[in-house]
Amino acid sequence: MPRFIHCADVHLGRSIRVSLDLPGHLTQTVQDAAYTSFKQIIAEAIERKVDFVLISGDLYDLEQRSLHGQWFVKKQAERLLEKNIPLFIIHGNHDPLINDNNAVSMPENVHIFTNDVVPVFLETADGDKVYLYGFSYPQKAFHENPLPMYKRVPDDAAFHIGLLHGQERMQQEHEPYAPFKVSELMDKHFDYWALGHIHKRQLLAERPAVVYPGNIQGSHRKETGAKGAYYVELSKQAVELAFISTAPVQWENIVVSIDSLHSIDQLLDLVCTMLHELQRDRLYVIELSIEGQGHLHEQLTGAEEHELLSMINDAAVTRSNHWINRLYVKTLPTIDRSALYQHEHLLGDVVRTVDRLKQTKTAAASLNPVFSHPLLKHYLTDLTEEEIGDIIDGAERKLISALLREVEQS
Structure with a gap:
């Protein structure tokens, strides 16, 4: 039963997109996050006495990998060498293998697959025979299907493991590099597919296992949740997957409600709890969202958002050592939205217009000229339906608050 660790999308050298006013004692944790996570993966491999470690692409964040990053990988590989654990690497769209752009020589236990798929054979300490197949990108934008190059050695007694950095054709989150279908992987009759490129953990199939482990460290607000690697125990009958959380920095979305709150102090206590x-x-x-209806609405919407965020972070860092990166105030005064919808006045028009925009999705179409602009499109990323909905909801809240304020003052 081969035992191994499968990780991908290490992205050494990538910056985590946090606010610039992060306290100094947290800054180093953020800067070192990917390195810390990878170091922990190597520690887990040693602790669990695995037969080998797989990295399924994008070990480095850039084609011109830094000497610091390469030296770091070498030192981690040497830790594995001391325990006779091989390390198998393929390079992806971020770190394509071009003209031997690895300036630092790696120890003898490291095998880097080239632009041709040549099977590598190994025998585990328990006597299991394993063939590994992998492909490194020859350039950043590789849009061909590399699967025809994966030719299975005719040995049914052995285990066959494929490393592939690419996008399953049904996925939409990333650029469609090295596109493939799950059915095409099945046709290869391998025992395990060690995928990379998609930053979210996914099990695309169970027999054989087709696995995206996700990236090892979330780098922005959309990459929430625990990040790390999979520990795998492989047999001819089944595969056992155990996720190992190794990322020292974790992105999360938290929502608090003001419905039963009467003061900012109560809000701070709730957040800190x-x-x-x-x-x-x-x-x-x-990413903190403050929602609900009630007494605090006017205080929150009347405050400068950066001042409110600073105040919450002062309390949060002091009491929990965590960090609020962004604050979204989505509160409303105490209103009955369904009642407003029925009324033939301006507030009713606002509510009905918002519902119509969401149902017809005309807001997205109206934004097309902006996102397709020859200059702007290089700096903008497409908005998801959820993000467009949030923008519409935010506009509704501001309009209702402003109109109600005028009514109260008149």
Whole structure:
């Protein structure tokens, strides 16, 4: 039964997109996050006495990998060498293998697959025979299907494992590099497919296992949740997958409601209580949404958002050592929205217009000229339906608040 660790999308050298006013004692944790996570993966491999470690592409974030990053990988590989654990690497769209652009020589236990798929054979300490197949990108934008190059050695007694950095054709989150279908993987009759490129953990099939482990460290607010690697135990009958959380920085979305709150102090206490319940072994970077209706609405919408965020972070860092990266105030005064919808006045028009925009999706169409602009499109990323809905809801809240304020003052 071969035992191994499968990780991908390490992205050494990538910056985590946190706010610039992050406290100094947290800055180093953020800067070192990907390195710390990878180091922990190597420690897990040694602790679990695995037969080998797989990296399925994008070990480095850039084609011109830094000497620091390469030297770091070499030192981690040497830790594995001391325990006779091989390390198998393919390069992806971020770090294509071009003209031997690895300036630092790696120890003898490291095998880097080239632009041709040549099977590598190994025998585990328990006597299991394993063939590994992998392909490194020859350039950043590789849009061909490399699967025809994966030719299975005719040995049914052995285990066959494929490393592939690419996008399953049904996925939409990333650029469609090295596109493939799950059915095409099945046709190869391998025992395990070690995928990379998609930053979200996914099991695309069970027999054989077709696995995206996700990236090892979330780098922005859309990459929420625990990140790390999979520990795999492989047999001819089944595969056992155990996720190992190794990322020292974790992005999360937290929502608090003002419905039963009457003061800013109560709000701070509620936020800090929720942060205190999070794990203490890592830094949580939080996207905080304040929602609901009630007395605090006017105080929150009347305050400068950066001042409110600073005040919450002062309390959060002091009490929990976590960080609120962004604050979204989505509160409303105490209103009955369904009642407003029925009324033939301006507030009713606002509510009905918002519902119509969401149902017909005309807002997205109206934004097309902006996102297709020859200059702007290089700096903008397409908005999801959820993000467009959030923008519409935000506009509704501002309009209703402003109109109600005028009514009260008149």
